[in-house]
Amino acid sequence: MDKIIEQTDIDRVDGIQKVTGTAKYSAEYDFPGMVYGVLATSNITKGIINAIDTKAAENAPGVLAVITHLNCPELPGYKSTPEQDKLVPTKKGYKVFADNIIRFNGQPIAIVVADTFERATHAASLIKANYTKEKHNTDFDEAIKSGTPLEGNNFKEYVRGEANAWINAPVKIEAEYTMPIEVHLPMEIHGITVVWDGEDKVTLYEKTQSLSGTQRNIVRTFGLKEENVRIITQFIGGAFGSAFNTWPHSMAALIAGRKVGKPIKLMLTRNQMFNLVGYRPEAKQKLGLGASADGKLMGITHEAIAMTASYNEFTEGIVNGSRSLYECPNVNTTYKVFPLDLSQPTWMRGPGETTGAFALESAMDELAYALKMDPIEFRLKNYAETDLERKKPYSSKYLKECYELGAEKINWKERNPEPRSMKEGDWLIGYGTGSGIFSAWRGAAKAVAKLLPDGTMILQSGVTDMGPGTATAMTNLAAETMGLSHTKISFEMGDTNLPPGPMQGGSGTTSTLGTAVFAACENMKKKLAAMIKDNAVFHTEIVHEVKVEDLVFENGYMMLKTDKTKKISYAEVIKSAGLSELEISEDSKGNPMLNHSAFSYAVHFVKVKVHSKTGVIKIDRAVSAVDAGKIINNKTAESQIIGAVVGGIGMSLMEEGVIDHRYGRWVNNNFADYHVAVNADVPNIEVLFVDKPDPVLNPIGAKGMGEVGIVGFAAAVTNAIFHATGKRIREIPVTADKLI
Amino acid sequence: MINFEYIRASSVKAAVDALAKNPTGGFIAGGTNLIDLMKRGVTVPTRLIDINNLPLKEIEESKTGISIGALAINSEVAENELIKNNFPLLSMAFAAGASPQLRNMATVGGNMMQRTRCTYFYDTTMPCNKRQPGTGCGALNGYNRMHAIFGTSEKCIAVHPSDMCVALAALNATVEVSGIKGERKILFTDFHRLPGETPDKDNTLQKGEIITGVTIPFNSFNKNYYLKIRDRASYAFALISVAVALEIKDGIIKKASLAMGGVAHKPWRLTDAEKYLIGRPVDPGHFQKAAYLAMKGAKGYGQNNFKLKMVPIAINEALTKAIA
């Protein structure tokens, strides 16, 4: 990786724990008397449970309890208010075991608790339900044809300038792009361990991206006091948006654990992951794009249709990127969502934007070809210097630099723009590009820093780390800010007993929490300086009282700027003050960004090889250039983009959730049939960062990167495939059969 | 999981006897397919007879060919020098199958006996004539992208998923089995069967018989190639695979043996194409004609219609690669 700013990039602070298997995930905690919960699920898609026979399960060896809607205890959060009763079904949600209604195939109908996992699994297989089936629809196309889209504020049309202006442009294209459901399949299957202490106090080891959100949900559902609900999430084996909700299986484990009064563990199966933890919704998008003959965009029309569950309105910003990525006076967007008899979708890496960018960035490529213009040149021609949607300047924008860095690295200028013109042996060669945009923001967070008499520092925040390396980045940041070796800093997180940290998601953790950590360190330095202001060590002829400005903080020492031999260690200061620790608690407010728009950007360049006869596709090179503000740690940052690109390869070439609509059931709900990219599909991924600080968003200059790393990647691939073969595939994933 | 008995057989005879005493039992070798089927409730053996201790792991050379024990591990066979030198086609096919982890567990006998990956076969709530005769075929009008285009019946359009077996079919191997009535040999091409009216029967192994080994006769094929087209570069079953073994002398095809995977309920020998090629010169036009002849009787079921187009391309490409 090319590094622009010199800095130390520390190794992952939890790397050794992770690779040696000592890192503990939510289903890996054991307690005396542990019992195991296993879900029995429906095999119809829509209807009513008339009767449910749990006898055999109850009598099976080792079984302690079977809970269904018939014997589920009344929970405060399950009672609906008269206002809630009036809501449309898509706003009502679904609460596990609250009623006898089946809303999707694979819905939990019972939880079996037994003394071993195997016995619980066996007993769950013995549960038999008798249903009255109703006609279901899980088919998106069918819903578009005969269903009714949801209504409300989320579905307002956006018009800037003139609607459908592209139609009157001299050069124009119109095309429809489709993508299937993409399933959440992090390596760590969702699991939970629940330890009740009586009926009113509980500790959960739960896979969550939001400790406080999970705590709130449980407090509400069970009517508990906040201080009696403790959530611990030390490690997460990937989440990508699938761990914000408190999903039905977690509630089921809580209900069952309280009932049996024993510590309980529940882990989903891989195939249950397909309908119990959300997914990226299927989408169809129509893009109309028009430009002047010299390539100035005159109109963008982006119409998106997506789907949700019958019981949950899920919306995301699919069309948002089209409003702000390029300078175009006339933009209109529409967004429709149809409910289906499926489990609910949820956020998934680069939510909304990833779906939208596939369409927009494919259409941009199509229009560039219609204009006979280089796709990068076309984008530069329509470079947005200000955010036309919000009518605000950008806090920082180095998208141009991304185009340049990436194009240079992949040697874009050597590309012969003519489709099907480049070859290597039997392989057709294609180069394509696609850009991504994702909101950068900063929320509120609390962080505590404690300096100890031995010169070590503890940072604390109730945040969780789903994999990006939050603890590493925060340690890195604190080490640099404090002038302290990272080996002397430990970051404590993943526990609601700690000061409340931000949720992890939306690429906002580093910006949000980093601000709090940075401020805590800065205040710590001020406090240290104040404590030694008249310390004789610093006396010189002119200085009798030191101020923080007079000092440098290096290697655990405060030193006089003008004479570094005059110094005192942080440890010494605390010791001599007789303190057991020096604590700074920082309450960072967030930044509402009233006067600026903030985004991170990524530009992906892909070289593909397509076999000229069989249509087999290989990604030969992937270069991603990213403007994510200042990079706190190049190693973890690079890994974030690598991970996103691997996800992008899966999205563009293989991932496709398939449902047999006759039954409403998944037909590829396992890793043999639902393909994600394997090592052999992934080339060496080259990551480049502009690495320039954002001066507005936060004092550390970092924007965000986890999400934007996948946005636009699929289009880069399909555009490269077009360049290689002359075939424009508007339906992902692109498989060999579509190219023969 | 349903309880089952587990016993370890110490000899082929003991294994056969143990199964004879408990017809609802089954052998377990590498377990890479059987355990999955048990977890999904597709196969419910009351007795598992572990055959891993049987002396059936050897790869031995005789005057006429090489015999491979039924318990030889896929990765070991693939890397064995005798195999690589004599039957490179088989090594290539192994290398194209599954993943290194699976190949390190899977046995030759287990590979032959692995069941189809048809989703309706795996999901016990869905119809499947192979799993439960008489319930119908879910794939016929359902998700059938991976399914057969040759030799299908209205009862079943599943494919046999193996790569190894495609090569063995092309190499004219023989299967050795042992049962209570004694030993017998089955031509590899007769081992697996077409679904017809009884898709629940994958092959011609009789109840109570065990596979002890496979023998491949020496051959004069000097051009070999195994082409596998799949949805990702590794760890994926074949959309289509083609095994090509040719003997070419002075630019003339003296012998030809072709088989395909991913297209039928059994490894699919391309007899018409073979007949056409034999005696003809190496020539792209002839390859094309052979590929065309191979398509006789092909039928698509919707999502797998692309195979009608892809198969001739694949045959052509495999032949081209073989002679390159």
Ligand SMILES: Cc1cc2nc3c(=O)[nH]c(=O)nc-3n(C[C@H](O)[C@H](O)[C@H](O)COP(=O)(O)OP(=O)(O)OC[C@H]3O[C@@H](n4cnc5c(N)ncnc54)[C@H](O)[C@@H]3O)c2cc1C
């Ligand atoms: C995710 C995944 C991907 C895969 N991809 C591929 C692929 O791309 N290509 C491919 O070819 N294969 C693939 N496989 C299948 C793999 O090759 C088989 O699972 C393996 O060969 C089975 O061998 P085993 O020894 O583990 O059999 P087991 O699971 O032990 O047994 C399978 C069956 O064979 C029977 N059996 C075993 N030995 C004998 C014997 N000696 N006599 C009689 N019956 C016997 C058992 O009773 C059982 O019914 C894949 C498997 C998985 C799980």
